[in-house]
Amino acid sequence: MAVDRIDHDHRVAEFQHDLQHMDLMKVIRKHITTGSLAVLPEAEYYALRDEVADHFKLHPSKVIVVGSCRTGFILKPSKRYEPFGDSSDVDIAIISQERFDAYWDLVFQHWRSTPLWAKTKRYKTFLSELFKGWLWPRRLPPSPHFRETLEWVEFEDRLGRQHFRGLRSVGARLYRSWERLEAYQAIHVMDSKTALMRGRR
Numbered sequence: 001m002a003v004d005r006i007d008h009d010h011r012v013a014e015f016q017h018d019l020q021h022m023d024l025m026k027v028i029r030k031h032i033t034t035g036s037l038a039v040l041p042e043a044e045y046y047a048l049r050d051e052v053a054d055h056f057k058l059h060p061s062k063v064i065v066v067g068s069c070r071t072g073f074i075l076k077p078s079k080r081y082e083p084f085g086d087s088s089d090v091d092i093a094i095i096s097q098e099r100f101d102a103y104w105d106l107v108f109q110h111w112r113s114t115p116l117w118a119k120t121k122r123y124k125t126f127l128s129e130l131f132k133g134w135l136w137p138r139r140l141p142p143s144p145h146f147r148e149t150l151e152w153v154e155f156e157d158r159l160g161r162q163h164f165r166g167l168r169s170v171g172a173r174l175y176r177s178w179e180r181l182e183a184y185q186a187i188h189v190m191d192s193k194t195a196l197m198r199g200r201r
Contacts, residue, residue: 003038003072008083011038011072019193027193028185031071033064033178038072039084040065048092048163052172055155058096066185067091075188080195090164092172093134093181100176103135106148110141117141133180134173 003011018027037045045065053060068074068084069091107126110117117123126139137152144150152172159170175181 002086002088003084005083007038008072012081015071015073015192016196019189019196024186024190024193025182028182028189032066032185032189033182035070037065037070039069044163048159051159051162052092052094056094056096056099056174058094058099062095064093064095065090066093066181075192077188077191077195080192086167089169089171090160092170094172094174095176095178095181096174097176100135100174103140103148103174106146107135107140110143110146114141114143117143133184134175136171136173 015027015031018030022030036042040048046060048065049060049063052058052063056063064070067090068082068088072084074080074082074084074088122139122142129136129139137149137156140146140149140152142149156170156172159172160166160168164170175184
């Protein structure tokens with residue numbers, strides 16, 4: 001499962017055109033937070049969203065695929081515009097204030113009862129990602145008593161096996177709001193626009 005080269009080139013050209021002629025948030029919503037995926041067919045995409053929504057007890061509209069699986073290309077500066085390929089991951093965004101706050105409460109309780117966690121590298125990475133707007137199970141406390149972390153990680157692994165035959169990693173990150181999700185997406189989109197304006201890809 002990889003993006004077709006002609007389709008990839010078309011998508012990059014359209015994205016760059018929109019960077020020059022559209023408001024930043026409209027670019028994000030057109031290319032990242034709405035619309036069809038570059039890779040997954042609609043039926044497969046719905047099945048993936050539906051399974052994630054069921055797991056978190058949410059409406060499927062609160063689950064979207066982002067990243068290169070949606071756009072067909074990478075936006076991170078070091079690999080900007082490289083096509084979605086055989087080794088690419090599938091990034092899922094889950095948008096729910098209720099679920100975010102519930103996990104955040106669990107993390108807070110764990111932090112109060114297990115102060116040593118705050119001294120770990122994993123904790124520092126967790127804080128960095130929290131301020132970027134999301135929670136991810138592989139950054140949550142690894143304690144066997146933190147059952148929710150283990151269940152979330154196992155669910156991600158199962159998604160990779162069932163939907164992608166274990167050939168791709170699936171990352172399901174939880175955002176508190178659409179604003180947080182789009183604010184994070186704006187970082188790489190704005191960087192891409194700046195590079196384009198300076199005559200770089």
